[in-house]
Amino acid sequence: MSDKPTTIKEIAKILKISVSTVSRALNDHSSIGLTTKMRVKKLAAELNYEPNQKAIQFLQGKSHIIGVILPELSESFFSTAISGIEDVAYKRNYTVLLAQSHDDADREKLLVEKMKTQRVDGLLVSVSKTTSTYEHFEVFKKLNIPVVFFDRIPPIKDIHYVASNLENGTYEAVNFLLKKGHRTIGMINGPTTLVASHERKEGYIKAMISNRLKFDPSLIVSCDLSESGTIEVMNTMLNHRRKPTAIVTFNDYVALFAMRHTRSLELEGIDFVSYANLPIINYMDYTPIASVEQFPYKQGKKAADILIDLINRPKNETGTEQAYFNVVVESELIIPNPK
Amino acid sequence: MSDKPTTIKEIAKILKISVSTVSRALNDHSSIGLTTKMRVKKLAAELNYEPNQKAIQFLQGKSHIIGVILPELSESFFSTAISGIEDVAYKRNYTVLLAQSHDDADREKLLVEKMKTQRVDGLLVSVSKTTSTYEHFEVFKKLNIPVVFFDRIPPIKDIHYVASNLENGTYEAVNFLLKKGHRTIGMINGPTTLVASHERKEGYIKAMISNRLKFDPSLIVSCDLSESGTIEVMNTMLNHRRKPTAIVTFNDYVALFAMRHTRSLELEGIDFVSYANLPIINYMDYTPIASVEQFPYKQGKKAADILIDLINRPKNETGTEQAYFNVVVESELIIPNPK
DNA sequence: TAATTTTGCGCAAACGTTTGCTCACTGGTT
DNA sequence: AACCAGTGAGCAAACGTTTGCGCAAAATTA
Known part of the structure; x- marks a missing residue:
């Protein structure tokens, strides 16, 4: 039986x-x-x-499966984002086919192929750090399978994407520090090639301007985000003729490195603000006093919603006048309750 | 075109x-x-x-999709495990359908249903903490769809599973502490209902015995793994007539709580050993001096391999004399290079 | 009562691929 | 000249479901 x-x-x-x-x-x-x-x-x-879903899918030419390619699930940003994706998918009766590129462009390419042969109805991608060509995504356009990028957006035109805007979060962060009385605020930024670095810088500048303070470019330094790199730029900062009393760091790791370094120098009283990456920050002894949140869950959710909308949109009239979804999720400064 | x-x-x-x-x-x-x-x-x-894969899958009644249900991807154990699963799946031409239960038994049940309607070829499950009934998995047995459990194994008979054995890792840990000269070693264990707690205890006892030391049961305390719970049992320990000079904690969080507490009491010199959960431990200022590694990648890999083997095994003769795979991945003590 | 509409259901095609049978050749052996 | 084996290829069924079309019976209208 x-x-x-x-x-x-x-x-x-x-x-x-x-x-x-x-x-x-x-x-x-x-x-x-x-x-x-x-x-x-x-x-x-x-x-x-x-x-029998397979029969139905076959008959209707729809798999009700969306592919998700992202760099690393062990990064909490992505593991949170996938929860958002998953929730939307399940609510809308899709299932999620997962794959990690591990920040390897070749593997990413291969995964894209796999997704194609699996005939996913749509694709959600956060591109790997090492990806520099993007033709492998073009295929999907030809096949009329929608692709939505999120968080890590390739620098090409005519794509759908969901990303966060760090400018206003940074603005809030610097504003917060200014309100706290700080007047000399440093920023450890990432590589200047990253959009994310640019946004941080803009937010910083805007905050200074709107407070009628003059912007000192030498207080913003670029860093490769490694521990040694961080220590190096920290030393530069600390030897600056205007020693910062507060520092905005590119991410929680950098914040950690920087704070550890200041403690090793037995310096006290520098306030740090960072960008939320690590949930574990809650367990730390020394933490940034505030954090810019990027809402990965929301981003994932939004991206998945857009993708599924695209999948189910009425057949567009022979490709002309495509509209592209470009959604920006605003970041926000989170100030933890002081213990 | x-x-x-x-x-x-x-x-x-x-x-x-x-x-x-x-x-x-x-x-x-x-x-x-x-x-x-x-x-x-x-x-x-x-x-x-x-x-057209859908046509083939439909024809052959195989989806070449394996479902994976696990509690939380933001736990690094699972995000690492899924990498192992993924790698095997891709190598063997399967794709991974992912779902998180978020440690919610009801959601888990729902997901199992979804997996069934999606007609996955096999299922990989790490059960949620709150799951107490297991009938929802029985259905799969009836449908002849193999299910392999990993890491969090339900307490029922006749299942395939891959789990880690913490006993020998704990044994090594305690041994290591003894070799370092410690004679009074405490253990903050988890709820006694967990198999994992039992294994830790056994490992502890074995280490003591093999070193011809007598086992003092009062040095092992149970804990709900919360911060307050940890502080409570730490206080018990510290007031013990034989104050431990080293403590083995249930996991990294507990270790963190405990270490923070001892520092707040300005106690120094207690060595901690924990079980590897958090990669972030590398960024901490105070860390356990050693850690029992459970090899999540390997576990995921093994589980996926078994599952796919089961899927492709020759049709068993009308169900009789089923063999069950019960694989145990040995844990291992990792001693970081001292800085 | 006849003409028309509505209601309820069946027939058969279609989706893309695999596979058991069948069949027509070709070439070689008696 | 008759037979057989082997080779290469086609026919058609099958998988489970949806859906356009057709058709009969029932219900409504004239």
Whole structure:
């Protein structure tokens, strides 16, 4: 017993009606009588009937699967984002095919291929750090399979994406420090090539301007984000003719390195503000006094929603005048309750 | 152009041969002449033909998808494990359908349902903390869909599982502390209901015995793993007539709480050993001096391998004499290089 | 009562691929 | 000349479901 799953055919045979009637009855089609519907549904329930998704997907040419390619699940940003993606997907009756590129461009390419052969209905991508060409995504455009990028956006035109804007979060952060009385605020920024670095800088400058303070470019330093790199720029900062009393760091790791360094120099009283990456920050003894939140869950959710909308949009008229979704999730300064 | 993907039919029509010949040619069937094969393959390549997986899956009743249900991807154990799963899956031409239970038994149940309707070929599960009934997995047994549990194993019989054995890792840990000269070693253990707690305790006892030391049960305390709970049992320990000079903690969080507490009491010189959960431990100022590693990547890999083996095993003779895979991955003490 | 509409259901095609059979050749052996 | 084995290829069924179309019976209208 309980060998092969029940099919619509068996139900039809037992009830001595046609398969089409059974199908329509189960789908509440209007042309089926109430009594027949009831009979069919009752038997279907008894037999634990479940439609064979593969057959349906095959018939309709839809897999109801969305592919997700992201760099690293062990980065909490992504593991949180995937929760948002997952939740949306499940709510809208899609399932998530997951793959990590591990920040390897070649692997990413391969995964994109896999996604294609699996015939996903749509693709969600956060590109790897090492990806420098983007043709492998073009294929999907040709196949009319929507692709939505999130967080790590490739520098090309005509794409859908969801990203966070760090400018206003940074603005808030610097403003917060200024309100606290700081007048000399340093910033350990990332590589200047990153959009994210640029946004941070802009936010910093805007905050200074709106407070009618003059902006000193030498207080913003670039860093490779490693521990040694951080220590190096920290030393530069500390030897600056205007020694900062507060520092905004590129991320929590940099903040950690920097704070550790100041403690090793037995310097006290520098306030740090960082960008939220690590949940573990809650368990630390020394933490930044505030943090710019990027809402990864929300970003994932939004991206998935857009993707599924795109999948289900009415067939566009032969490709002309495509609209591209470019959503920006605003970042926000989070100030923890002081213990 | 590039509208719908190429099908085998179109190739057949162009070449004026039958679909079956095309199919066989592409699959290198022996009954097709070499010249025909070449012609077919050439054209297929030109047309960017790719077999429609959905059709094949439907035909063969196989989805080549394995479902993975685990509690929390933000726990590094799981995000590492999934990498192992993923790698195996991709190597063996399966794809991974991911879902998180967020340690919610109801959600887990729902996800299991989803996996069933998606007709996954197999299921990999690490059960949620709150799961107390296990019938929802029984369905799969009936459907002959293999289920492999990993790390968090339900306390029921006749299941496949991969888990880590913490006993020997704990043994090594305690041994290590003894070699370092400690004679009074405390252990902050988890709830006694957990298998994992039991294994830790056993390892502890074995180490003591093999060093011809007598085991003092009062040095092992149970804890709910919260911060307040940890502080409480730490106080008990510190007031013990034999104050421990080293403590083995249930996990890194507990270690963190405990270490923070001792520092707040300005106690120095207690050595801590923990179990590896947090990569971030590398960034901390105060860390355990050693850690028991559970090899999540390896566990995930192993579990996925077993699952796929099960999926592809020859049809077992009407269910009799099923063998169950119970694989134990040994844990291991990792002693970081002193800085 | 006849003509028309509505209601309820069945027939059969279609989706893309695989595979068991069948069949027509070709070449070689009696 | 008759037979057989082997080779190469086609026919058609099958997988489970949806859906356009058609058709009969029942209900409504004239």
